[in-house]
Amino acid sequence: METRAIDWWVGIFVLLGIAALVVLALRVGNLSGFAYDSGYVLHADFSNVGSLKTRSPVKIGGVTIGEVTHIGMNPKTYMANVTMRIEPSIKLPIDTGASIYTQGLLGEQYIAIQPGGMPQNLKPGATITMTQGAVNIDQMIGQMVFSKAAGSSKSSGSQ
Known part of the structure; x- marks a missing residue:
């Protein structure tokens, strides 16, 4: 009888561990079902979105104020069009900027918002025009290697 009670407690403990x-x-994968259902929609065009995904956070000063709801391509400008939903309590000036950053060295990408100083606010559905795309690490390393190779060939040719 005592062995059976211990088996039950061990089973409950294992199930709680699996649930945890x-x-x-789900929390680490940003799939917990937490979404910004209310709020207003803003758009931004980026030259490069890197590995930005839908449901990526939108932040001001490290504080999450919204999420990316859609990523597509603008057929007229051939730029990536990002749609984001912002908390209704956050009002952004019309000269607001948006950049794509990476959280840590290998972390997820997010949109960082830099509020401007104009007294007028962006209306729902407006487009943020001042944007900076994601930094491509591979491209930066390639440029650095190429510039080092070009610099060493110049110095060896001048001797």
Whole structure:
């Protein structure tokens, strides 16, 4: 009888551990169902979105104020068009800027908002015009290697 009670407690403990791991995995994967259903929509065109995904956070000063809801391509400008939903309590000036940053060295990408100083606010559905795309690390390393190779060939040719 005592062995059976211990088996039940061990089983309950294992199930709670599995449930905790599932919740942790959903939170880390940003799939927990937490979404900004209310709020207003803004758009921004970027030359490069890198590995930005839908449901990526939109932040001001490290504080999450919204999320990316759609990423597509603008057929007229051939730029990536990002749609984001912003909390209704956050009012952004019309001269607001948006940049794509990476959280940490290998972390997820997010949109960082830099509010401007104009007294007029962006209307729902407006487009943020001042944008900076994601930095491509591979391209930067390639440029650095190429510039080093070009510099060494110049110095060896001048001797």
